[in-house]
Amino acid sequence: MIPNKFEYIRPNTLQEALSILSAYREDAKVLAGGQSLLSLMKLRLASPKYLIDLSGVPELNYIREESGRGNSARIAIGALTTYAQIKESAVLQAKSPLLVQTTHLIGDVQVRNRGTLGGSLAHADPAGDMPAAILALGAEIKAVGPKGARWIKAEDFFVTAFTTALSFDEIVAEVRVPVLKGYKTAYMKNAPRPSDFAIVGVAVCLQPDGGRTCQNITIGITGVTDKAYRAVGVEESLRGKQLDPKIIEQAASRVTDGVEVNGNIHASKEFRSYLASIWVKRAIQAAMSGA
Amino acid sequence: MHKIKVRINGRDFEDEVDSRLLLVHYIRQKARLTGTHVGCDTGNCGACTIIFNGKTIKSCLMLAVQANGADMTTVEGLAKNGLHPIQEAFMDRFAIQCGYCTPGMMLSACSLLQTNPQPNEAEIREAIEGNLCMCTGYQQIVEAIQYAAEKTRK
Numbered sequence: 001m002i003p004n005k006f007e008y009i010r011p012n013t014l015q016e017a018l019s020i021l022s023a024y025r026e027d028a029k030v031l032a033g034g035q036s037l038l039s040l041m042k043l044r045l046a047s048p049k050y051l052i053d054l055s056g057v058p059e060l061n062y063i064r065e066e067s068g069r070g071n072s073a074r075i076a077i078g079a080l081t082t083y084a085q086i087k088e089s090a091v092l093q094a095k096s097p098l099l100v101q102t103t104h105l106i107g108d109v110q111v112r113n114r115g116t117l118g119g120s121l122a123h124a125d126p127a128g129d130m131p132a133a134i135l136a137l138g139a140e141i142k143a144v145g146p147k148g149a150r151w152i153k154a155e156d157f158f159v160t161a162f163t164t165a166l167s168f169d170e171i172v173a174e175v176r177v178p179v180l181k182g183y184k185t186a187y188m189k190n191a192p193r194p195s196d197f198a199i200v201g202v203a204v205c206l207q208p209d210g211g212r213t214c215q216n217i218t219i220g221i222t223g224v225t226d227k228a229y230r231a232v233g234v235e236e237s238l239r240g241k242q243l244d245p246k247i248i249e250q251a252a253s254r255v256t257d258g259v260e261v262n263g264n265i266h267a268s269k270e271f272r273s274y275l276a277s278i279w280v281k282r283a284i285q286a287a288m289s290g291a
Numbered sequence: 292m293h294k295i296k297v298r299i300n301g302r303d304f305e306d307e308v309d310s311r312l313l314l315v316h317y318i319r320q321k322a323r324l325t326g327t328h329v330g331c332d333t334g335n336c337g338a339c340t341i342i343f344n345g346k347t348i349k350s351c352l353m354l355a356v357q358a359n360g361a362d363m364t365t366v367e368g369l370a371k372n373g374l375h376p377i378q379e380a381f382m383d384r385f386a387i388q389c390g391y392c393t394p395g396m397m398l399s400a401c402s403l404l405q406t407n408p409q410p411n412e413a414e415i416r417e418a419i420e421g422n423l424c425m426c427t428g429y430q431q432i433v434e435a436i437q438y439a440a441e442k443t444r445k
């Protein structure tokens with residue numbers, strides 16, 4: 001499969017990339033790891049006239065800790081950081097391991113060597129794994145455009161399938177995740193085969209209060225509907241409660257509250273809803289027993 | 292058209308390429324290194340796996356222009372003075388059936404052994420998750436990689 005004709009441009013700075021994007025508007029697309037976009041172009045589901053390769057912009061590839069306002073220390077991750085780099089990151093592993101846990105279940109070695117955090121978020125696949133993780137983390141996404149930068153909350157970022165709050169002339173530059181103190185995290189997914197997309201993916205950030213009581217919990221879900229979302233109903237049912245199996249199970253049954261569940265060849269609506277409640281329960285238990 | 296300069300298996304190539312030429316087609320048709328295979332052409336099967344600046348990638352999900360300046364290894368670059376230990380292990384342990392997945396499989400194995408010379412079985416299986424064998428000869432492939440690791444330890 002051969003993509004339609006396009007012009008390839010490789011800018012050396014973010015500013016240059018932005019001005020090219022502003023000039024060519026909807027005719028242009030940025031290329032990060034290419035693990036989704038090149039497939040779409042080969043299938044001719046995407047046919048940009050101008051392809052702006054970000055690989056020449058080294059200022060978008062980093063993982064660094066930032067002592068934020070007050071005690072809100074954060075880790076800043078450049079948009080071009082690959083899954084492989086996240087998976088190997090000692091800082092993330094020590095201070096905010098959910099993204100590391102998530103990369104273990106994304107694609108395969110080759111895909112992780114190319115695919116980027118920024119690309120996976122901007123692509124907004126309704127079954128993508130990173131969207132669920134950054135929702136659970138309450139991450140913020142830095143979008144830069146011709147008018148400067150703005151921060152978008154994870155929960156405002158995903159609009160619908162393959163559609164985000166980004167405007168055509170904006171580029172994701174950075175994702176900021178909190179340093180987690182006293183939290184336990186887990187990512188689990190149910191997929192037809194390893195390295196497939198999720199039928200259901202569940203990201204959990206749990207703050208126990210020493211014992212088995214849940215002080216706070218945030219849960220990101222992917223694969224279930226047209227976009228990743230926070231399972232607010234489950235979170236509400238667990239805050240302040242003892243985390244015993246009955247209570248978790250009851251809470252987990254609310255995972256699809258208010259959500260239009262997808263049915264397809266891999267799982268019907270009913271089966272997917274059932275799987276979602278099972279995997280929420282498992283992910284919470286995994287977080288509880290994890291580090 | 293774009294001018295690119297690449298190094299494949301230690302040899303330098305300079306070519307003019309169309310922006311939409313995929314890297315796998317460049318390797319096969321311009322560099323004439325046909326050991327790199329086109330399987331699914333969708334990024335799933337890993338038959339087009341190469342080592343790109345030290346890391347395995349699927350060359351059907353990259354453009355040739357993106358490789359400008361890169362240093363690559365394809366299966367033809369494995370044998371130096373005689374076969375590479377991985378190649379010997381694949382032969383000795385009958386890890387080849389139809390052979391279509393073999394080049395990609397061996398490059399993934401090499402890449403694993405470079406960073407993790409003594410992998411356990413789970414690590415080997417994870418390392419070849421992106422390489423599909425439709426003959427389903429995975430068991431021998433895993434054993435061959437273990438065998439290669441053991442041999443290099445000695």
Ligand SMILES: Cc1cc2nc3c(=O)[nH]c(=O)nc-3n(C[C@H](O)[C@H](O)[C@H](O)COP(=O)(O)OP(=O)(O)OC[C@H]3O[C@@H](n4cnc5c(N)ncnc54)[C@H](O)[C@@H]3O)c2cc1C
Pocket residue numbers: 029030031032033034035036037038079080105106107108111114115116117118119120122123125127128129130166170171172173195196197198333334335
């Ligand atoms: C075999 C295979 C298995 C996979 N398995 C999984 C899986 O299990 N789970 C999963 O979640 N994903 C999976 N993927 C998809 C993978 O995660 C993609 O890498 C990811 O979706 C896109 O990231 P990318 O860097 O490759 O982006 P690209 O493909 O380069 O771009 C994707 C889209 O995002 C836009 N974009 C990229 N970067 C930016 C930016 N910085 N700012 C604005 N827009 C941007 C592009 O214009 C394009 O529209 C798989 C892919 C393959 C080929």
